[in-house]
Amino acid sequence: MYRVDYEREDMVIRVPRRLVDAESLSRFLGDVTLRSLLESTEHVETARRMERQRRLDQIPKGIALLRNPDYNKGTAFTEEEKDALGIRGLVPPRVHTIQEQMARVLENIRRKPNDLEKYIFLISLQDRNKTLFYRVLLENIEELMPIVYTPTVGEACQEYGHIFRRPRGIFITPDDRGRIVSLLRNWPHKDIRIIVVTDGERILGLGDLGADGMGIPVGKLALYTACAGIHHSRTLPVTLDVGTDNEALLSDPLYIGVRRPRLRGEEYDALVDEFVMAVQHVFPGALIQFEDFANRNAFRLLQRYRHRVCCFNDDMQGTAAVTLAGLYAALRLTGGSLKDQTILFVGAGEAGLGAGELIVSAMIAEGALPEEARSRCWFMDSKGLIVRDRDDLSPHKRAFAHAHPLVADPAEAVASLRPTALIGVSGQPGVFDARVLKAMARVNDRPVVFALSNPTAKAECTAREAYEHTDGRVIFASGSPFEPFEYRGRTVRTGQGNNVYIFPGVGLGVITSGARQVTDEMFFVAAKTLAQMVLPEDLEAGMIFPRLSRIRDVSLRIALAVAHVAYRDGLATVPRPEDLEAHIRSLVYYPDYENYV
Numbered sequence: 001m002y003r004v005d006y007e008r009e010d011m012v013i014r015v016p017r018r019l020v021d022a023e024s025l026s027r028f029l030g031d032v033t034l035r036s037l038l039e040s041t042e043h044v045e046t047a048r049r050m051e052r053q054r055r056l057d058q059i060p061k062g063i064a065l066l067r068n069p070d071y072n073k074g075t076a077f078t079e080e081e082k083d084a085l086g087i088r089g090l091v092p093p094r095v096h097t098i099q100e101q102m103a104r105v106l107e108n109i110r111r112k113p114n115d116l117e118k119y120i121f122l123i124s125l126q127d128r129n130k131t132l133f134y135r136v137l138l139e140n141i142e143e144l145m146p147i148v149y150t151p152t153v154g155e156a157c158q159e160y161g162h163i164f165r166r167p168r169g170i171f172i173t174p175d176d177r178g179r180i181v182s183l184l185r186n187w188p189h190k191d192i193r194i195i196v197v198t199d200g201e202r203i204l205g206l207g208d209l210g211a212d213g214m215g216i217p218v219g220k221l222a223l224y225t226a227c228a229g230i231h232h233s234r235t236l237p238v239t240l241d242v243g244t245d246n247e248a249l250l251s252d253p254l255y256i257g258v259r260r261p262r263l264r265g266e267e268y269d270a271l272v273d274e275f276v277m278a279v280q281h282v283f284p285g286a287l288i289q290f291e292d293f294a295n296r297n298a299f300r301l302l303q304r305y306r307h308r309v310c311c312f313n314d315d316m317q318g319t320a321a322v323t324l325a326g327l328y329a330a331l332r333l334t335g336g337s338l339k340d341q342t343i344l345f346v347g348a349g350e351a352g353l354g355a356g357e358l359i360v361s362a363m364i365a366e367g368a369l370p371e372e373a374r375s376r377c378w379f380m381d382s383k384g385l386i387v388r389d390r391d392d393l394s395p396h397k398r399a400f401a402h403a404h405p406l407v408a409d410p411a412e413a414v415a416s417l418r419p420t421a422l423i424g425v426s427g428q429p430g431v432f433d434a435r436v437l438k439a440m441a442r443v444n445d446r447p448v449v450f451a452l453s454n455p456t457a458k459a460e461c462t463a464r465e466a467y468e469h470t471d472g473r474v475i476f477a478s479g480s481p482f483e484p485f486e487y488r489g490r491t492v493r494t495g496q497g498n499n500v501y502i503f504p505g506v507g508l509g510v511i512t513s514g515a516r517q518v519t520d521e522m523f524f525v526a527a528k529t530l531a532q533m534v535l536p537e538d539l540e541a542g543m544i545f546p547r548l549s550r551i552r553d554v555s556l557r558i559a560l561a562v563a564h565v566a567y568r569d570g571l572a573t574v575p576r577p578e579d580l581e582a583h584i585r586s587l588v589y590y591p592d593y594e595n596y597v
């Protein structure tokens with residue numbers, strides 16, 4: 001009798017005694033991928049050999065191997081592999097280690113004249129050799145995150161059709177109604193656990209980029225692998241290309257998407273619905289991350305699907321959690337409790353309102369009454385302060401409309417409301433001008449200012465401005481990174497309040513527990529965990545988020561907290577392992593070459 005470790009489950013397979021040779025055993029087991037044999041009687045060696053042979057059979061041979069990014073090792077194939085895989089002579093004689101290859105990659109990147117060229121180089125590496133790409137990214141995350149992610153990914157999306165080399169992910173258009181299942185089946189990998197989907201209508205703070213927004217799901221998923229160790233073959237980027245209202249793209253001959261105005265209304269909803277249902281069919285249980293949808297659709301889609309399928313909206317819930325974590329960490333510096341803070345959001349879209357709702361729940365958890373908690377969160381939109389008398393408010397905004405005269409100027413709103421924290425989620429660069437920042441400095445010893453709009457060029461103020469206009473008393477974070485700068489004789493490094501601290505860990509926790517749904521409670525524990533992981537020396541230096549170099553550890557802790565919630569709240573579909581942490585660790589992928597022979 002064999003006990004076979006088949007994917008995540010232990011399976012016991014009874015093998016008739018007559019199957020003594022590898023071939024008949026292999027036929028008997030059929031499609032079962034024999035990863036390892038834990039216990040067995042007389043067939044151990046046979047089965048091991050069979051497993052090795054099967055693995056070797058899967059690997060492309062000859063030139064096809066060098067062109068397959070899942071298997072390619074570039075100059076790192078061993079002498080044995082060169083013979084066994086038919087590539088002797090097709091690669092240079094010298095065998096390099098992955099460390100040597102990484103040095104070459106870094107040299108190439110650093111030689112590029114600008115960040116967009118670095119992006120193109122890195123994406124091309126992802127197309128050639130995934131192991132090396134993820135290893136370089138993981139080991140140089142502080143240097144490379146701003147390239148594969150915000151801000152450069154924003155620039156890449158703006159140029160997507162012009163720098164296009166190879167397709168990545170799945171594009172679904174209105175013409176695909178009725179056949180989305182078959183499109184998903186075209187994807188080469190079958191065990192998909194995480195899907196990031198966008199319709200490209202609100203790419204970062206850059207607006208409608210149509211199908212060129214595909215850079216975002218691709219970038220987010222690269223970070224799932226680098227930051228949380230979710231194997232890339234289990235991830236799938238998707239763009240619902242429903243057209244674009246961006247005239248410049250429509251008239252650009254190199255635009256890659258469907259040339260039509262955006263699909264709206266029932267037809268749009270039907271397309272999204274077919275997609276969501278097709279995912280349940282083809283990749284059951286996969287986590288769907290909605291990303292960079294415009295406000296008009298983001299709230300509605302989340303509402304519709306959050307209790308039906310495993311999904312979340314990163315811009316609402318991920319950003320909310322990172323904002324809450326930033327506030328908790330700031331409170332470690334200022335003292336006091338969350339429920340006593342007054343928070344002014346400038347911008348009342350999905351990011352701000354999502355954060356407002358999560359902060360309200362967190363205040364209630366600290367003992368505030370719901371009305372009290374809500375009254376501590378204020379919002380401004382393009383028309384000014386959100387107040388009761390306004391009759392132009394959506395229900396989501398109305399939930400935060402308080403009694404106050406309408407004020408259009410943020411500096412005046414600060415003077416009047418005396419917020420302890422000012423949070424920019426407006427996509428309006430420069431809206432936190434000297435007057436606003438000085439007003440914050442007048443009413444607070446340590447004003448908390450987050451400029452969360454992305455990419456960097458959309459930030460409400462720069463890190464330097466925040467320091468200069470508050471006599472250096474600010475506690476600052478931004479959604480996209482700012483370079484360290486000199487201020488009064490010291491180097492200031494500010495934290496990045498970006499949902500990248502949240503979504504990889506949440507995703508890992510959800511897929512390891514097989515959670516049926518993603519709940520607000522999961523984002524709440526993710527925020528708390530993140531805030532706790534900020535080191536005293538980070539805080540001392542003004543950093544309210546952990547260094548990015550610790551992101552794998554951060555993601556693991558968040559995954560553990562999220563999985564705990566899934567088990568506690570009866571949402572898990574995978575049996576609880578005895579040692580949850582060890583189990584999660586065992587699932588984490590570390591990019592390194594496998595020996596093929």
Ligand SMILES: O=C([O-])CC(=O)C(=O)O
Nearest residue numbers: 150204205315454498499
């Ligand atoms: O992608 C980022 O950097 C954060 C985010 O979700 C957004 O700005 O839409």
Ligand SMILES: [Mg+2]
Nearest residue numbers: 204291292315
């Ligand atoms: Mg986003």
